Amino acid sequence: MVGVAVFVIAADVISKSIVVAKMADHPPIRLLGGLLTITLTRNGGAAFSIGTSMTIVFTAIALGVIVYILRAARNLRSIGWAVALGLLLGGATGNLIDRIFRAPAPFQGHVVDWIELPHWPVFNLADSSICCAGVLVVLLAVPPAAVLTGLMLRDPGARLEAP
Numbered sequence: 346m347v348g349v350a351v352f353v354i355a356a357d358v359i360s361k362s363i364v365v366a367k368m369a370d371h372p373p374i375r376l377l378g379g380l381l382t383i384t385l386t387r388n389g390g391a392a393f394s395i396g397t398s399m400t401i402v403f404t405a406i407a408l409g410v411i412v413y414i415l416r417a418a419r420n421l422r423s424i425g426w427a428v429a430l431g432l433l434l435g436g437a438t439g440n441l442i443d444r445i446f447r448a449p450a451p452f453q454g455h456v457v458d459w460i461e462l463p464h465w466p467v468f469n470l471a472d473s474s475i476c477c478a479g480v481l482v483v484l485l486a487v488p489p490a491a492v493l494t495g496l497m498l499r500d501p502g503a504r505l506e507a508p
Contacts, residue, residue, distance in 0.1 A: 346418055346431040353435025357470040358442060364459040379463065386467045387447075387455035400444060400453045407441040425485045432478035439471030
């Protein structure tokens, strides 16, 4: 779990540092025919720039999530859950670093976002890591046979039996 988190944090911090250094006075860079655009934005809110006046609240929530994950890590018995929590821990920490150390003030900083896809808000590697963690948590929480057979949709209380 810690290895995944450290990798995510490093990739996020390095990528944001490069984008801030190179894109500050540069127009957006369109790649792959506009499928991917590299653009520098700063987000004081949560996902999709929701709650831009509540930066301190999001900082506190991120701190709580990080503390919870670190406490829960002692009970992990699954590689899948370790990876999922590592992705979540790394993503939350990556964005928290921005909130603590970036302008306009300590613990109220704006998160650097730089990846833009068509019809989607601008995001960063930490955001991607958090989303991947969410998908992995859902996959780990739902029994694979139930998904394959559609059993969960027909009868949530039913038990799986061998054919």
